[in-house]
Amino acid sequence: MSTTKMTVVRPGILTTVQDWPGRIGYWKVGVPPSGPMDDLSFRLGNIALGNPEGAAGLESAMSGPALTFDADTYVCVTGADVPVTIDGHSAEQWRPLLVPAGATLDVGTSNGAGLRVYVTIQGSMEIDDYLGSAATFTLGKFGGLRGGTLTEGDIIEILGAADPSNLRSIPMEHRPVLTSKWEIAVTEGPHGAPDFFTRADMETLFATDYEVHFNSDRTGVRLIGPKPEWARQDGGEAGLHPSNIHDNAYSVGALDFTGDTPILLGPDGPSLGGFVCPVTVVAAERWKLGQLKAGDTIRFVPIRAANAAALGALGVERRASFPVVFSSGGDGDDGVIARREAETAVTYRRSGDDNVLVEYGDMTLDLALRARAHTLHERIEAIAPTGLLDLTPGIRSLQVKVDPDVLPISTLMGLLAEVEDDLPAASELVVPSRTVRMPLSWDDPSTREAIQRYMHGVRADAPWCPWNIEFIRRMNGLDTVADVFDTVFAADYMVLGLGDVYLGAPVATPLDPRHRLVTTKYNPARTWTPENAVGIGGAYLCIYGMEGPGGYQFVGRTTQVWNHRYPERSGSFEAESPWLLRFFDRISWYPVEPEELMDLRADTAAGRGGGVEITDGEFSLAEHDNFLADNHDSIEEFRAMQAIAFDAERTAWSAAGEFTTKGDTDAAV
The missing domain is CATH 2.40.100.10 (Cyclophilin-like)
Structure with a gap:
């Protein structure tokens, strides 16, 4: 079967490779499906060319790419209204177009309704699958071409020769109606x-x-x-x-x-x-x-x-x-x-x-x-x-x-x-439950930077600013921030869910209720969080799997919980999956300095470990219930103290107008 080389002359804006329905079956570990955001336009473009509906194609935002091919190639441009030319000659959207060898397909900028434009190409893009899909997830840096957007000079091979026998038109009544x-x-x-x-x-x-x-x-x-x-x-x-x-x-x-x-x-x-x-x-x-x-x-x-x-x-x-x-x-x-x-x-x-x-x-x-x-x-x-x-x-x-x-x-x-x-x-219930001991850089400089960005770009007057750890102390009625430190490092956090903030990020809670520090989440959420920041929201702890938005109150930063070298085995990561943690794992922390953490993160990225120690074990709910019964009085005493502080914070918020004006949507955005 013949192969055609497609060269990116101009990448357009946020142009990525996507397929449909995307990466299915990994929602439980925080891997989104990705795929075309407008699947209707995308699938219709493939149908026009005789491709399978979900065949890999290109998605751009507002402005499309300029492409050349070293052999005659059929393409279809769908989605938002954009000017399309082939070697300077105007061409139509929503119908198969023949791009002669060496000619330039130029997909311009939308100035009307709609935002995303799609270019589908007859044949099969030679893109390696990642977890079963070619769809690009740029935040996770995987899928598509290098896990990111296309750049000038990129070359993608297309398997299959131009075949006019499979082409078809898309009826006007089937095309999506775009509006404002x-x-x-x-x-x-x-x-x-x-x-x-x-x-x-x-x-x-x-x-x-x-x-x-x-x-x-x-x-x-x-x-x-x-x-x-x-x-x-x-x-x-x-x-x-x-x-x-x-x-x-x-x-x-x-x-x-x-x-x-x-x-x-x-x-x-x-x-x-x-x-x-x-x-x-x-x-x-x-x-x-x-x-x-x-x-x-x-x-x-x-x-x-x-x-x-x-x-x-x-x-x-x-x-x-x-x-x-x-x-x-x-x-x-x-x-x-x-x-x-x-x-x-x-x-x-x-x-x-x-x-x-x-x-x-x-x-x-x-x-x-x-x-x-x-x-x-x-x-x-x-x-x-x-x-x-x-x-x-x-x-x-x-x-x-x-x-x-x-x-x-x-x-x-x-x-x-x-x-x-x-x-x-x-x-x-008796389940496998590993003990996973991890390094934690307390009050890490990267989390301090994230708080400063939030104050400068989103909201400066939030009750949890300028220091999340002090806010945690106040909300839980603890005497000093050192008490927050001691509580976090004394706890065993059981992983109850994965993918709380993408890519195997755990949502975990201390097994001992006396270690459950309760906070609230940012309102509105942060727009940036450093990869592997550790935070507390409600009664739960999370390790952020990657950079991105977030709302948990920071306590520090740790090593990677997602293997970016996958499918290569790396350090503490198992060969069959890129995520480190499992349901019902128990996380515990040991303190490291920020510089030491950076060394451990570099070791993890290079596949040399990263200071994570894992020991096999199991968890019995019946045994845990016995522990709760044996410590009932002291647990209730802690909860009562915590409730007083929680109510005091809520009263202060109410008096300051936090529930009526500070968090309103217009001010927040």
């Missing part, structure tokens, strides 16, 4: 009224024209809109702000309230987090997120999940007019599909039309609830029903992602009920 005033179909849930938002909040959400903020990207589209009233004072152990919850899995397309700031999560967004999401964009409408640009407005249109278009569809039902034509209001159930009354209550929450979030018990930190979710996870994984795509555990939950065209939600609910009937008691 969007209506986007959403389903209720997972977290709506009355538990999290007021009824008035939900009415406002559906009546508001939200504006797209310029600080938006593939991780999420930030919106400008009214601040919720909220239906509760705070998030309890999950944090001081009412948006804070015990971490659970997110869905792509969820409207995530990070504090008071609404963000539509994109295909490069986080898989796990501790903020509420009142509505979720249905799968067939998520292509619109890729075409939203700064200044556009969005009106959310609630629809019944059963009325959502099939994700596999590429026809008129996926055009922009869909919500208006077919909308019949939401399901009217506040996003709760069903409740099950039992010794451990179960709530089944809707998260779009392709996810069910199974939540156990009350909104509290209880390892028995995590054990229950783990047992459910194992059972469904063993059954492996056709149409199951992902299983992602949270603190007290399990998100089940399916292809609803293959495994309808109604069928899934029946399966979940059957499995629930047969689950053993959580107290029987």
Whole structure:
């Protein structure tokens, strides 16, 4: 089979290689699917050329690339409206174009509706897969070409010769309708009224024209809109702000309230987090997120999940007019599909039309609830029903992602009920549990820098600034910051979830409740966090897997938890996976100086270890329950002291207007 060389003459803006549906099956360890943000335009471009719908192609933002080929090649340009030329001669979008050998395909800059433009090429791009996909995840620095955007002079080989017999046109009625005033179909849930938002909040959400903020990207589209009233004072152990919850899995397309700031999560967004999401964009409408640009407005249109278009569809039902034509209001159930009354209550929450979030018990930190979710996870994984795509555990939950065209939600609910009937008691849980001892540079200079950036670029008057550790001390009623140090280094943190902030990042909590320092999360979130910063949010500790946004209160920095040398085995990392930690690992810390940490990080990057010590073991929930009973009195004494400090901080926030003015969306962005 012949091979054509494609050369990048001009890369365009943020041009990456993507495929569809992207990197599936790794949500539980914080690896997003990536793939085209507007899958509709991307897939139609491939169909026009006779390619498989998901074949690798190029995505750009606002301005496309200039490309040459050393043999005749068919291409198709779709997405946002842009000028297209071949050797200076005008060419059309949405139809196959023959680019003669040596000619230059030039995809210009959009000056109309839409943001992202796609170039698909007939044949197969010779791009190495990473975890089963060629899709580029630039924040993680993997996939595509070198894990990043294209640059001038890049060469990609295309397998296959130009073949006019497979070409087809894309009917006008199948093409996405681009606008600056969007209506986007959403389903209720997972977290709506009355538990999290007021009824008035939900009415406002559906009546508001939200504006797209310029600080938006593939991780999420930030919106400008009214601040919720909220239906509760705070998030309890999950944090001081009412948006804070015990971490659970997110869905792509969820409207995530990070504090008071609404963000539509994109295909490069986080898989796990501790903020509420009142509505979720249905799968067939998520292509619109890729075409939203700064200044556009969005009106959310609630629809019944059963009325959502099939994700596999590429026809008129996926055009922009869909919500208006077919909308019949939401399901009217506040996003709760069903409740099950039992010794451990179960709530089944809707998260779009392709996810069910199974939540156990009350909104509290209880390892028995995590054990229950783990047992459910194992059972469904063993059954492996056709149409199951992902299983992602949270603190007290399990998100089940399916292809609803293959495994309808109604069928899934029946399966979940059957499995629930047969689950053993959580107290029987005994799982492998390694002890993972890691270095920690306390109050590391990189975290100090992140706080300064936050104060200069986002918010200078936050209660947790200028020093997060002092804020942690104050919120927990400790006498000195040295007490914070002693508490963190005395704790054994059990890993309850992975991917809390991407790439195997753990969400962990101390096994001894007397070591559980409770904080709140940044409102709004930081725009930059150093890789492997260590922070506390709610009652949970996280190691950030990579640079990116974040909201946990910093205590320091450690070594890498993701093997960037994968698939090569490296130091403490196992050969079969690039992530260091496992569910139910127990993390403990030993102190190092900042300079020593930099040496250890360099060793890890070079594959020489990095100061991590791992010892095998196991965890028994029954033994842990005995420990809690034996230490009941001192645990309750600590919690009482902590509650007094927590209430005092909340009172101070209220007096300062923190809940009414300081965190409002307009000021925050």
